[in-house]
Amino acid sequence: MATKLYPLKFRPILMDKIWGGIKLNTILGKPKGSLPNIGESWELSGVQGNVSVVENGFLQGNDLNELIEVYMGDLVGERVYSRFGNEFPLLIKFIDAREALSIQVHPGDELAASRHNSFGKTEMWYVMQADKGAYLISGFKEIITPETYVQSVENKTLESLLAKHTVQSGDVFFMPAGRVHAIGAGIMLAEIQQTSDITYRIYDFDRVDEHGNSRELHTELAIDAIDFFVPESYRTSYDSDNNKVVEVVKSPYFVTSLLKADKPVERDYYHLDSFVIYICVDGKAQIEYGDELRVPVQKGETILIPAELREVKLIPDGSVHILEVHLP
16 A cells, blocks of 8 residues: 655635635636635645645545644655644635735734734735736835824725735735735735734725624734835736746745746755645646656646655646745
8 A cells, every 4th residue: 555645635625705706616616515705715724723634645534734743854844844843834725806805914923923822924926817907905105104004094094005006817926924915806816825814904995794793903903013114016026937947936934936837847856855835826737756656736726745755747738837835
């Protein structure tokens, strides 16, 4: 019986959200079930209460935390295991915003640790599909004071101070902890983030749920978390070459590259000492490993490549676009 690690698929964890839609089902093929508005599909999660469960191979039915306890550095990398132990450091999601998400901010590591005994939440977005004219919010138009921020929330003018960015497929936005942001209506994207579910909701467009209740706001908590700095550009620029791995984002928390391929590409991970995550954002392929064993991957699927698999080959079926993620 097979006992060696292999490219792992996990069952999607679907989240009903007031702002969610149907694209995760109609475009990515996620099961809809009885959920009215699927806002998020958690693809790879070690978050307590929402831990991903393997759906392929002999490890089917085991969850991610159980795998780390058993395989340790063979699964995540010795260096990663020595740093994070049994806690998986990243959370991978697909998000469908039928309506705009709330305007929000996430705390950094220090503030999250002191307040919530949690990691902070730095993240990035890769836009997979956007309706015509769809936009997202990232940061302020210009530097403001905390006092101006509080006043704008109280008089409901905060939105006028924020930078809006029209988006299309392939756009990337890096969101360091502390940056005020919101995903706009009509956008479906892949999100890569630190393992954290700490969100400070600043403004929710006065929406109410089916019971007429407004969602809780965290105006005061957010003050200490917000970074009021305004960079030269909020949008992440990157090259896009066929059959080459192009680095898109490099941060202290994750490194994300994009591979667009229409012919086989060999990947060598000997130098990483880290797990690798493949997020398929378009097309389909076979992942070849070991003695020419293969695992298929297609648009909307996420694969965890264990650290002990140091060489794999991607064999596109036509063409494929893969986000490749690992720890720095």
